[in-house]
Amino acid sequence: MTNIKEKLLKSISAVEVISGKELSKTKEKLLNEQFNLVVIGQFKRGKSTLINALLGDDIVPSSILPLTSIVTIISYSQAKKAIVKFLDNSKEEIELEKIEKYVTEKHNPKNKLNVKEVHVFHPSPYLKKGIRIIDTPGIGSVFKHNTDVAYSFLPYCDAAVFVMSPDPPLGEAEIGFLKNVRTYTEKFFFVLNKIDMVSEKELDEVIEFNKHFLEDYTKTKGIKIYPISAKNALKAKQTKDSNLLKESRISEFENELDEFIQKEKGNIITISTINAILRHINNELTSYQIQKQAQNFSLERLKEKTVKFEGFIKGVKEEAEEYEYILDKRIEKIYKELDEEIEKLKEQHLSELIEKMQQHYEEKAKEKPTTEEFEIYMTQKMNEYIMDIFNDFKKEQSEIISNKIEAIYDELAKRINEKIEDIAKTASSIFEIKLNSYIDKEKLIQKSYFYFMLQDQMGILNIFATTFRTKLPFFIGKKIAYKHIKNTTIELFDRHCGRVRYDLTKRVRETTFRFKDQLKDKLDLTIESIEKALNKAIQIKTESQKKALEVFKTIEHNTKLLSKEKEELEKLKQQLS
Template sequence: MEYLGEVKQKLLQGRFNLVVLGEFKRGKTTFLNALLGADLLPTAVVPLTSIVTLIQYGERISAKVTFLDGVVEETTLDELHLYVTEEGNPCNEKNVKLVHLEYPSPYLKDGVVLIDTPGVGSIYQNNTDETYNYLPKVDAAIFLLSSDQPISRSELDFLKDIGQYSAKTFFILNKVDYLTDLDKKKALEFAKKVLAEKVGLEEINIYSLSAKLALDGKISGDDEKIKASNLPAFTAMLEKFLLKEKGRAAINATCNKGNNAAGELQLGLELEMKALGIPLEELKAKIVLFDEMVINLRQEQEDNGYIFQGEKSKVYQELEHEITVFQESQDIMIVKEIEQEY
């Protein structure tokens, strides 16, 4: 399977995708800017981000745009809005696949890739589709909630979908600078209760902070603003995770993606077996449907998780061997059944 080659490439590159997710206008892009300490990505008061943006480590700041036809063009931070925003690139009329940024942040060392995604649930369906299509590439997620809006049904459904891929999800309650201490406490308690009852997430930590206040403090060099934003509590936890737990999370994410690949193969074989007893025209229709499903699954599962060096070769070889043996045995049986039938 072509997908296994992609698994191997991802393992060898040692990337770890830390993806920022949430509904539209939760402050995801502002949070990323605050985390990196610079006004890198464009923000606005209307639903803005429309294209996935990958931020990797680099000694100097650079930006590249990759288009759907494979063409790559260099751009500047000042021109990013022309490609990644709904205003500058409505409904992705410029056929942008994604944007790559390089930035010298300590959070991006050792293969960590921070990823900004379009918010789901807005009137722009293409933005929601863009984010959902990227979920299979998630190794760990930072999920933003907003203190000025209760958790919605669509957010709960989105979290369930994220859980199929992400090995670890961090929760942030953003925009708490608008709340009193009492209201902040109530908002946190409500969010924890809903997540426990509706999604089954028990004993989770939700970090309350103000991304806007943190970004203002980072840009102006105002330590008091940074402290008041509560961002340092989250970054301390994140640094510990990246140092001590990233490897385990990467292994879990890789196993999830390997199971998805095996499930894709099994689904295909089951469809083929069921096809043996149906009329020719229906058989052709089933084959077309199967091919479409495979294409969609492969598009959704292009990347795979990072794994420790000692585990890379073993995991890949075992998975490839098991699938090859299973596929060969099933192919022989299918051919025999077809020969007997016709």
């Protein structure tokens, strides 16, 4: 990945120098595109140690006490440094060695420093590949807030490493967490850390045990567990001890993670960058051809032809606007269909859910619990049912919607490509030369972008243990408590419906915006390069012959350089696909 990236940056610079134009958007996209890898797991499983092991250096603090309390985002930079971002949006640069003061419960108890997150910059080669690692506070620790943090990062990451260890195999907090993140299992890497603490036989048992439960909780078959010792891996890398590194078994995990990263993201970015450079080269070569050809016409005829071409372009622009309108209409239709699905979901599940709650009510009542116990039990049941319903629904709907918008985007991209071809054809006929158009077909969105998370503070119902209701004796309290639960069920169901709608439509809006921008750019750049060429051609005609000759010499030279660059990029593209 590093190599290709560097190659492409070189190619961009070369094309910029030759053409005298900046490819800033392409460069920015290539440089900024990061692979977000989030590391999650119960406290003390060894998340921070694993990150240090991947990087081969003690970067994030680790300790025997529950430690990380603030999210730390680690990315590449030549110079080591850390930036603390506070809840009031202010920032402060600190020395990397001082992050402990901000990210740990010990030094920043209950986050009294009001830290939002800490950004760490480090020159590690691992990060240079374009990987951004996110260290999260352990789930299920005494600080409930930490679990929410882990949840909230999932939708935005490209892969998640879930760290477990043999002591004990799996806890309640982990199980609860895993049940709720089923939607994301595809991007999970399950790591069993601290293998140095158990015998070979014990290890096999723990792996078997965990695998069975993981598959059960996430409803996924064939889950792979990577047994490693992060502690030994880190030590081995720091002391260059190859035997210890082998013992740590980290390499297999690293390799497969790398492969996943390359497959998921690397190719998409590199191919779209290659396409952008090739498109740019093609526009530039077309512009040269037009400038040369224009010299065969009198100034008057050239101006006539230019007017004719402008007329054609006006039509193209109008059509492009129309496409945008059609796109908006289709997106609206997707929203409407989603609303219908939500209504159907309500019809199908809500009355059934209330019925189930009624059954639980009757069964639990027989046990004569206290009102408080009763309410806690019922609330738990309700949360479980709702989570189940919405987990499945959101997965199904994000799949359906991402397929629908992909189809719409594909069709529109095809039409814009046809327009670009049309421009080349029309320009060819007006200016009596053969011009080539550069057409690429690339994926504009990633499926993972559509997966999203429901469980957040809003989704979890508070247990109203302090209200007067729960203090009532059960024979009085049960009816009131049940009525309360029933109303809350309806309300919570509604809120989840709203939440699904909000999340999905937001994602559709964001991708559509990016998509439109890309298409518009493609078309505009093609038109712009021809228009500029015509202006230049007219200008050359009014200048001295000596100057004109100079211009054509440069054009000749640049054509050779760009053609060579083009050839290399095409070869690279072929290798990648």
